[in-house]
Amino acid sequence: MAVTLVDLSRVHVVVPNFKKRLSGVTSTIIQLVPLQAQKIGVATLGPGLPDHLPKLRWWQTPGLLRRPQGASVRVWHARRNPEMLAGVVLRDVFRAPLKLVFTSASQRHHKRWTKFLIRRMDAVIATSRKTAAYLDVPNTVVMHGIDTDRFHPPADRAEAARALGLDPEQLYVGCFGRVRHQKGTDLFVYAMIELLPRYPRWSAIVAGRATAEHKGFEAELRARVEKAGLADRILFVGEHKDIERWYRPLSLFIAPQRWEGFGLTPLEAMASGVPVVAADVGAFSELIEDGVTGTLIPRDDMSAMVTAAERWMGDEVGRGQAAQNSRAHAAARFSIEGEVRRLEEICVAAIHGR
Structure with a gap:
């Protein structure tokens, strides 16, 4: 697919992405930019992004020293330290007409260098x-x-299960995301090893990739599953670009993370009509209505996870109501269109000095 050359003079928001590997931040950019482009002149800059997004070439960056059409400044919307630094250098060293906006998802005390950069942002x-x-x-x-x-x-x-080669007679509980200790994949697997023998109609799905440094972690989990005699019911299906299809056969989702910045998987599950058991990390306590769309549990607490999961696995009527509640909650409060609208308001205010 050929990349169309972006007319920089019409770009009012630049979204830099300086990390080549896929990450949560990169996924956010991929989802937001096409919708933002319908509202405002926006383009990405950097590697690791698909060709369907509007992209600036590196050789176009000197053009950032000139004003865009119809405005005295453009917005540089950073999400990482190197991107903030690049914006500061462009604005303060090269005098580029930029307003710097930074989005933070971190839930920890920032280091001095990060604080230094954040204090230099306009919003x-x-x-x-x-x-x-x-x-x-x-x-x-x-x-x-x-x-x-x-x-x-x-x-x-x-039918959604059958389309993925899964047993349509089974009920499925899922855990999606990178396979690693931080994501709590081991907690999910150990909970399923305890629960599935008591619930023969249920099986579990682990979807996600283990990077090279976490291959041993994944291998150990698979060995535990094999030893428990559950290799045919705790399925490691790998990474999928069409992950939305893997939510649809689920009747329950578990988000067992030990740490998370924000965490989109509970929202993806709820939007798919799946109740969620989630550790109280990231923004999960602000996403889930406890007892209505799922259950919040303490982080790193497998016993609480087993108790909460078992409650939903054994309550078909409650699961059905929570599934309806989850979809309605996600659609009403967490549509991506709402996020795009708020970002547009902030960018427009920055451009016009409001």
Whole structure:
């Protein structure tokens, strides 16, 4: 697919992405930019992004020293330290007409270097109230949204399972994301090893990639599953670009992370009509209505996970109601269109000095 050359003079928002490997931040950019482009002149800059996004070439960056059409400045929207630094250098060293906006998802005390960069931003966005509490500068909370057209309940869960080569007679509980200790994949697997023998109609799906440094971690989990005699019911299906299809056969989702910046998987599950058991990390306490769309549990607590999961696995009527509640909650409060609208308001205000 050929990349169309972007007319920089019409670009009012630049979204840099200086990390080549796929990450949560990169995924956010991939989802947001096409929708932002319908509202405002926006282009990405950097590697690791698909060709369908509007992209600036590196040789176009000197053009950032000139004003865009119809405005005295453009917005540089950074999400990482190197991107903030590049914006500061462009604005303060090369005198580029830029307003710098930074989105923070971190829930930890920032290091001095990060604080130094953040203080030089013109506007700061926090992705949750928890994140905002770690910022020492004025900020606006804009929570991530989800594409509720892409993530939606299936017309028939059994058919959704059959389409993926799964047993349509089984009920499925899922855990999606990178396979590693931080993500709590081991907690999920150990909980399933305990629960599945008591619930023969249920099976489990682990979807996600183990990077090279975590291959041993994944191998150990697979060995535990094999030893428990559950290799045919705890399925490691790897990484999938069409992950929305893997939510549709699920009747329950578990987000067992030990640490998370924001965490989109509970939203993806809820938008797909799946109740969620989630550790109280990231923004999960701000996404899930406890007892209505799922259950919040303490982080790194497998016993609590087993108890909460078993409650939902054994309650078909409650699961059905929670599934409806989850979809309605995600659609009403966490649509990606709402996130795009709030970002547009912040960018327009920055461009016009409001």
